Amino acid sequence: MCVGVPAKVLHIDGFSALVDVMGSQMNVGIIFVPEVKIGDYVIVHAGQAMSIVDEQYAKESLEEWRKLVDARRDG
Amino acid sequence: MLDVMDNPTHFALSRTLLQEVRMLASQFQQTFGRVPSFMEVCGSHTMALARTGIKKALEGYVRLISGPGCPVCVTDQVTIDAMISLTDGVDRIICTFGDMMRVPGSYGTLMQAKTEGKDVRVVYSPVDAVRIAEQYPDQEVIFLGIGFETTIPILAAAVKEAEEKQVHNFSMWMSTKLVEPILRQLLHDREVLLDGFLLPGHVSMVMGRKHFEFLATEYDMPAVISGFEALHMLSAIRHLLMLALKQHAIVLNDYKSVVTEQGNKQAKYWMNHYFTLCDEAWRGIGVISQSGMDFKKEYDQFNAKMKFSVSTREPRRTKCRCGEVIRGLIDPPQCALFGKACTPLNPIGPCMVSSEGSCAAYYQYMREE
Ligand code: SF4
Numbered sequence: 001m002c003v004g005v006p007a008k009v010l011h012i013d014g015f016s017a018l019v020d021v022m023g024s025q026m027n028v029g030i031i032f033v034p035e036v037k038i039g040d041y042v043i044v045h046a047g048q049a050m051s052i053v054d055e056q057y058a059k060e061s062l063e064e065w066r067k068l069v070d071a072r073r074d075g
Numbered sequence: 076m077l078d079v080m081d082n083p084t085h086f087a088l089s090r091t092l093l094q095e096v097r098m099l100a101s102q103f104q105q106t107f108g109r110v111p112s113f114m115e116v117c118g119s120h121t122m123a124l125a126r127t128g129i130k131k132a133l134e135g136y137v138r139l140i141s142g143p144g145c146p147v148c149v150t151d152q153v154t155i156d157a158m159i160s161l162t163d164g165v166d167r168i169i170c171t172f173g174d175m176m177r178v179p180g181s182y183g184t185l186m187q188a189k190t191e192g193k194d195v196r197v198v199y200s201p202v203d204a205v206r207i208a209e210q211y212p213d214q215e216v217i218f219l220g221i222g223f224e225t226t227i228p229i230l231a232a233a234v235k236e237a238e239e240k241q242v243h244n245f246s247m248w249m250s251t252k253l254v255e256p257i258l259r260q261l262l263h264d265r266e267v268l269l270d271g272f273l274l275p276g277h278v279s280m281v282m283g284r285k286h287f288e289f290l291a292t293e294y295d296m297p298a299v300i301s302g303f304e305a306l307h308m309l310s311a312i313r314h315l316l317m318l319a320l321k322q323h324a325i326v327l328n329d330y331k332s333v334v335t336e337q338g339n340k341q342a343k344y345w346m347n348h349y350f351t352l353c354d355e356a357w358r359g360i361g362v363i364s365q366s367g368m369d370f371k372k373e374y375d376q377f378n379a380k381m382k383f384s385v386s387t388r389e390p391r392r393t394k395c396r397c398g399e400v401i402r403g404l405i406d407p408p409q410c411a412l413f414g415k416a417c418t419p420l421n422p423i424g425p426c427m428v429s430s431e432g433s434c435a436a437y438y439q440y441m442r443e444e
Contacts (some may be wrong), residue, residue, distance in 0.1 A: 002129035017433070020288075028105040029202065029232055031232060031235070031341060031345070032337075032342040033230060033341070034341065043277070043280060043333055045226070045229060045277065046172070046199065046200045046201065046226060046229045046327070047199055047200025047201075047202055047203070047227055047229065048200070048202075048228070048232055049228050049229070049278055050225065050277070050281065050339060050342065051280040051333045051334075051339060053332050053333055054331065054333070054357050055334075056331070057332035058332035059309075060129075061251055061306075061310065061331070061332065062088075062333075063307045064310075065088045065092060065306060065310060066088065068086075068088075068091050068092065068095060069087055069088060069091045072094070072095075
């Protein structure tokens with residue numbers, strides 16, 4: 001019930017948006033993320049977009065983990 | 076961006092993170108003479124930790140205790156029975172999230188009511204229930220509003236839609252729960268020894284990191300907000316171990332791509348617009364003051380509890396130990412019924428039914444054959 005799915009915003013129409021979730025398309029509400037833009041990734045929960053995914057932070061986490069692998073390899 | 080999720084190098088990353096976690100856990104054991112214990116507050120984490128094999132891979136290194144984070148599981152039996160008996164009335168359509176369908180009531184389930192000819196429908200979103208109400212103006216449509224802070228704004232969105240479209244035959248029977256009061260209760264009772272919390276990413280995306288700061292400032296508990304992929308969870312556990320080793324109580328956001336300091340202001344605004352704090356009864360724990368949300372007086376017209384009365388009898392007693400499972404006091408296999416009288420096909424308690432229930436997670440992914 002609580003698992004949100006990341007979805008890509010394809011089209012925005014007022015208070016709802018067409019999103020792509022792993023290849024299938026659906027309409028979701030966007031009243032909680034009014035600033036959302038086409039191309040953004042959002043976390044969807046029970047038909048509503050709840051958060052816009054910040055790609056910069058997603059990349060930073062990955063970088064942090066990669067550094068750990070490198071450190072182990074070198075160490 | 077999402078190639079982040081299925082890139083093959085992730086296997087290597089996960090393996091490294093797992094090794095790091097094990098190494099830090101061993102350090103903790105050497106320092107403190109025991110295995111570190113963390114509670115994952117969220118039912119989705121319980122499932123994801125079991126499904127990804129992390130929980131098993133960390134056996135003997137880190138004790139991961141499932142907390143009270145499965146919304147169906149923490150709902151007390153009287154409330155479950157009341158929701159099921161709502162199907163007794165005529166000209167009603169009961170709408171619910173799928174998780175509720177097979178939850179055992181004392182005298183039947185929603186699924187049985189449906190088989191007997193009652194109109195019970197699973198919807199993906201509560202807004203769908205408002206649409207059904209528009210389609211069937213001669214019927215009363217009641218949505219069973221169960222959930223935590225992630226779901227409460229979504230319930231508000233449905234009420235907003237019903238209000239704007241003046242749908243008068245739509246109402247909701249609310250039984251929502253809040254994470255902060257139950258964490259305070261657990262920390263007050265101190266029934267289990269804990270070294271930190273793995274905090275739910277999705278509740279945090281609504282409430283924000285700051286909302287959980289009380290864990291560190293008032294209870295001296297380290298806590299880390301985590302996402303739901305294997306890498307996210309291993310990374311969060313690694314951070315928790317580092318904090319626990321240093322005895323450093325802070326609330327860390329390890330899911331910054333989704334969770335902000337203040338959370339989602341719009342979502343908080345709408346939940347507080349329609350709903351207000353109320354006392355809620357938790358399974359195996361009892362009533363906790365101001366631990367849920369229900370309709371404000373001025374929205375009584377959408378409050379199913381005001382529109383309909385139900386008669387419930389004394390709940391039937393079973394040997395189900397869900398109450399102890401959700402408090403982290405026992406692991407599912409310690410329940411005598413686990414895997415014997417109680418299985419996903421024939422569940423005795425909600426923890427075996429819900430897709431977020433600890434017993435279901437154990438049964439599917441961690442059972443010794
Ligand atoms: S195994 Fe079944 S009966 Fe036992 S605690 Fe879990 S849900 Fe309840």
